[in-house]
Amino acid sequence: MKDIKNICCIGAGYVGGPTMAVIALKNPNINVHVVDINAQRIAAWNDEDLSKLPVYEPGLDEVVGQCRGKNLFFSTEVNKAIDLCEMIFISVNTPTKTYGVGKGMAADLKYIELCARQIAEVATTDKIVVEKSTLPVRTAQALKSILKNTGNGVNYEILSNPEFLAEGTAVEDLMDPDRVLIGGDETPAGQEAIQALATIYGAWVKKEHILTTNVWSSELSKLTANAFLAQRVSSINALSELCEHTGADVNEVARAIGTDSRIGPKFLKSSVGFGGSCFQKDILNLVYIAKSYGLHEVADYWEQVILMNDHQKRRFAANIVKTLYNTVSGKKIAMLGWAFKKDTNDTRETAAVYVADELLNEQAALQVYDPKVPEAQVFVDLDYLNSRAAADNKNYVTVQQDPYEACKDAHAVAILTEWDEFKDYDWQRIYDHMKKPAFVFDGRNILDIPKLKAIGFTTYSIGKGNI
Ligand code: UDX
Numbered sequence: 533m534k535d536i537k538n539i540c541c542i543g544a545g546y547v548g549g550p551t552m553a554v555i556a557l558k559n560p561n562i563n564v565h566v567v568d569i570n571a572q573r574i575a576a577w578n579d580e581d582l583s584k585l586p587v588y589e590p591g592l593d594e595v596v597g598q599c600r601g602k603n604l605f606f607s608t609e610v611n612k613a614i615d616l617c618e619m620i621f622i623s624v625n626t627p628t629k630t631y632g633v634g635k636g637m638a639a640d641l642k643y644i645e646l647c648a649r650q651i652a653e654v655a656t657t658d659k660i661v662v663e664k665s666t667l668p669v670r671t672a673q674a675l676k677s678i679l680k681n682t683g684n685g686v687n688y689e690i691l692s693n694p695e696f697l698a699e700g701t702a703v704e705d706l707m708d709p710d711r712v713l714i715g716g717d718e719t720p721a722g723q724e725a726i727q728a729l730a731t732i733y734g735a736w737v738k739k740e741h742i743l744t745t746n747v748w749s750s751e752l753s754k755l756t757a758n759a760f761l762a763q764r765v766s767s768i769n770a771l772s773e774l775c776e777h778t779g780a781d782v783n784e785v786a787r788a789i790g791t792d793s794r795i796g797p798k799f800l801k802s803s804v805g806f807g808g809s810c811f812q813k814d815i816l817n818l819v820y821i822a823k824s825y826g827l828h829e830v831a832d833y834w835e836q837v838i839l840m841n842d843h844q845k846r847r848f849a850a851n852i853v854k855t856l857y858n859t860v861s862g863k864k865i866a867m868l869g870w871a872f873k874k875d876t877n878d879t880r881e882t883a884a885v886y887v888a889d890e891l892l893n894e895q896a897a898l899q900v901y902d903p904k905v906p907e908a909q910v911f912v913d914l915d916y917l918n919s920r921a922a923a924d925n926k927n928y929v930t931v932q933q934d935p936y937e938a939c940k941d942a943h944a945v946a947i948l949t950e951w952d953e954f955k956d957y958d959w960q961r962i963y964d965h966m967k968k969p970a971f972v973f974d975g976r977n978i979l980d981i982p983k984l985k986a987i988g989f990t991t992y993s994i995g996k997g998n999i
C-alpha cells in the first residue's frame with residue numbers, strides 16, 4: 533500500500549469535524565478534506581470567526597485555526613474528494629429508525645448506503661473506506677457488497693474505526709486517547725489497510741494504544757463500550773431513588789463504591805438522566821441485534837438501562853410538580869441548562885427536553901437558559917417531540933439570554949446541565965427576585981445546598997431528595 537497523502541471524511545459533524553482537525557494537526561504531510569452535503573454547516577466550518585464553528589468544543593477553534601487552509605479543507609464537493617483521496621472516512625449520522633421494520637430501535641443506515649453508492653459511482657482508483665459512524669454489527673459487509681457490486685471494478689478495503697471521544701472533551705480525548713480501535717479483514721490486503729490507518733494515528737498515539745481486531749469485534753466494541761458506560765449511569769441513578777427514600781446520600785455511596793479499584797470512580801455521577809447522540813441509540817441497536825438473533829434475555833437485560841433512564845427523567849419532573857403543591861399550571865419555572873452535558877452545544881437526546889415536555893403537559897411556563905444553545909434549537913428540540921402544536925411550545929416557553937432574567941418571578945429553578953457557571957451565580961440575587969417559597973431542583977448534584985438553604989431556598993438534589 534502506497535503512502536496515504538489525501539484523506540477525506542464524509543460528514544462534518546460532531547465526530548467528523550474534530551477528528552479530522554486533529555488528524556490534520558498531527559499529520560502535516562497529509563491533506564485532509566472534510567466534506568458534507570450541508571452547505572450551511574460547511575460555511576460555518578470555513579467562517580473567518582473561529583467562534584462561529586458549528587461544533588462547540590473547548591480547544592477546537594485553536595486546532596482548526598492552525599490547520600485550516602494549510603492541510604485541512606472543508607467543502608461541499610463530495611465527489612471531488614472521493615476521487616482524490618486514497619482513504620475515505622464515513623462519519624454521517626445514523627439515527628434510530630423512525631419508520632418500518634425496527635422502528636424506534638434499529639439504526640437507520642440510509643445515509644451510509646447513500647455514501648457507499650456515491651463512492652462506488654465516483655471512484656476510479658483503489659480506496660480504503662473507514663467506518664467512523666457507529667453502526668450495527670456486520671454493516672461493513674453491506675458496505676462491501678454495495679461497493680463490489682456497483683463499483684467501477686476498483687478494490688476496496690473496509691475498516692471499522694469507531695470513535696470513543698466524548699463531547700465537551702473531544703479535543704482532549706482525540707489528542708490522548710485511551711485506545712484507538714481499528715478493525716479490518718484478516719487477509720493480507722486487510723492487514724495492509726489496517727497498517728495504513730495505524731500509521732496515521734501513530735503520528736501521535738503510542739503503538740500499544742492502537743488495538744487491531746477483526747471488523748465485527750470492532751463494530752460490536754463501540755456499541756458495547758457505550759452500553760457499559762450508560763449502564764453505570766443507570767445503575768447509580770437507580771440507587772439515587774433508593775437513597776432519597778432511605779436518607780443515604782448518593783454522592784457518598786458513589787465515593788464509597790468508586791474507591792474499590794475494581795469498580796473505579798468514573799461514570800458514577802447521579803443525574804437527571806443520560807443524553808447525547810450515542811448512549812440510547814447504541815443500546816437500542818444492541819437490543820435490536822440481540823432480538824434479531826432471538827436472544828430475548830440479552831435484549832431485555834440491556835433495554836432495562838434505557839427504561840431506568842426514562843424513569844429518572846420522568847420522576848425528576850414529577851417531583852417538581854408534586855413539591856410545588858401538585859400544580860405548576862401557569863407557574864414560571866426556570867430551566868438552567870439545555871445541552872445534554874456541559875461544554876457542548878449539542879442537545880440530542882438531552883434530558884432537559886423530556887423534563888420540559890412533562891412540565892409543559894402540566895401547563896407550566898418555562899424560562900430556559902443555556903450558555904451555548906441558541907433559542908431556535910430549543911424549539912427545534914421541543915417541536916421534534918411532537919407532543920403539542922409548535923405554537924403552544926412558543927406560547928409556554930421563553931428562551932432567555934440572561935440566567936437572572938430566566939429566574940425572575942419563577943417559583944422554581946431546575947438545573948438540567950452541569951455547566952460550571954451555575955455554581956458561581958449570585959444565588960442571593962436569584963432568590964430575591966423569585967416567588968416565595970423559592971425552590972431549587974438540582975438534577976445534577978452540583979450546587980452548594982447548605983449555602984442555598986441558608987439563603988432561604990427549599991432544595992432538592994437528585995439522590996439526596998428534598999433536603
Ligand atoms: C457521529 C457518528 O457518525 C454517529 O454514528 C455517532 O453515533 C454519533 O456521532 P455526528 O458527527 O455526531 O455523528 O453527527 P452529525 O453531527 O449529525 O454529523 C453528520 C453529518 O453528516 C451532518 O453534517 C450531515 O449533513 C452529513 N451528511 C449526512 C452528509 O454529508 N451526507 C449524507 O448523506 C448524510
Ligand code: UDX
Nearest residue numbers: 695696697698699799800801803806807808810872873
Ligand atoms: C459517549 C461516550 O462517552 C463516548 O466514548 C462515545 O464515543 C460517544 O458517547 P458523549 O455522549 O459525548 O460520549 O458523552 P458522555 O460523557 O459519555 O455522557 C453521556 C451522558 O451521560 C451525558 O448526558 C452525561 O451527562 C451523562 N452522565 C455521564 C451522567 O449522568 N453521569 C455520569 O457519571 C457520566
